[in-house]
Amino acid sequence: MRRTIVFVFTLLLGFFNPSVQADNPAASKATAAAQKQTIPQRGTLYRVTYRGNTSYLFGTVHVGKTAFYPLEPEVTRAFSAARKLVIEVDVRNTEAMRQAVMRHGLYPAGQTINQHLSADASAQLRQALRRYGTPFESIARMKPWMVANLLLVQEMARQGFPSEQGIELHFLSLAEKQKKTVQELETADYQLSLFDSMNDAEQEEYLVENLTELANGAAMQKALDLITAWQSADAKALDAALLEMQKGENASDRFLQKVLLDQRNPAMAQQVEALLRTDKTSFVAVGALHLLGAKGVPGLLQQRGYTVQKLY
Incomplete structure (x- = not known):
């Protein structure tokens, strides 16, 4: 589940309006002090x-929720000072996303996921689909890695963390309002090609591991642990999460790390x-795990x- 939090796509929510108390200096100072204490x-x-x-x-x-906003003032100041927003992928380009899914996430016409799974894995998948109320026909041509990530995203949304309130889309909205240039570090095609690089056996292992952790609750517990660490800027907990993944021997952790x-x-x-060689000031927003460790x-x-x- 942690890999979905780090690599799935996102949206925005509102932010603190500093003009509310603008004509009352005393109130403004009190508001600023309260904000510093509570955010x-x-x-x-x-x-x-x-x-x-x-x-x-x-x-x-x-992913996100309304309680994530407003972000830490130090972050908003850094963002405001930057002339350019740099993100992993600009998720507003829905056509690029569609083409990437077609190329890497779906089997050719005439093939179904059942043809690439063992009988046990197929039975486990159908049981999970029934639990989520998802018709098999709707995912029949999807590759195992894509089905796994889809169910992970659905579970996150059910738990109150929809991708449409994620941090990147919040920054994209601000960049549009502040007329900042937006630059991608990668493309949707490249990101999805990484998942598609797994062979059939690896994809089945990836799917089964995620289905098992969704069923026993381990997936959500890992996800919530990482989100809690992120919400409180708990560097030790974030580093511990990375270390746990590095020691992991299952397909998902190996794929995430390598x-x-x-x-x-x-x-x-x-x-x-x-x-750094061409831009006076830029703001780069990427999944937190990309910033940890040597x-x-x-x-x-x-x-x-x-x-x-x-800075923190």
């Missing part, structure tokens, strides 16, 4: 500098390098000689 730090925020240029790196989760993190982080760091984007940039400061 928790969320995620993790870094500042990377190079020859007078600055790139802020903010770790997100790709493909979704180790394979992508160096390319992300390289693109941040390019931003192999995270900030760690890689520091190893390459850039000045990296963890």
Whole structure:
């Protein structure tokens, strides 16, 4: 489940309106003081500098709820100062998403998921679909990795964390209002191709593991643990979550670490390098796990000689 939180796509919600008490200085100060006390730090925020240029790196989760907003004032100030928003994928490009799903998430016409699953895995899938009230016909041509992620997203929404309230879409909305340039680090086609790189056996293992954890509640517990750590900017808990995944021996944890993190982080760091050489100020919002550890984007940039400061 953690991998879905980190890599699934998202939306927005409102933010604090500082003009409410604008004509009452005393009230404004009281409001600011209350805001400082009540708004928790969320995620993790870094500042990377190079020859007078600055790139802020903010770790997100790709789902959300109204209680996530407003974000920490330090984050909103960094975002406002930036001339460009940089995200993993611009999810507003629905046509690119559709084409990527068609190319990587569906079997060719005439093939169904049953033809690629063992009898036991197929039976477990049908049981899960009945539990979610999802007709088999609606997922018949989907590949196992896509079905697994779809059910994970549905469960997150049922638990009060819909992807349409996620952090990236919040930033995209703000970028549109503030007329900021938006740049992608990756494409939808590339991201979905990573899941499609699993062979049939790996995809079945990925599906069965997720179905099992959805059924016994382990998936949601892991998800809630990570979200709780993100909501309180609990660096130790976030690092512990990463360490647990690195030690994991199942297909999902191996895929997350080797493909979704180790394979992508160096390319992300390289693109941040390019931003630092060309852009005065940029704000980069990516899944929080990309920013953790020696192999995270900030760690890689520091190893390459850039000045990296963890703001919180």
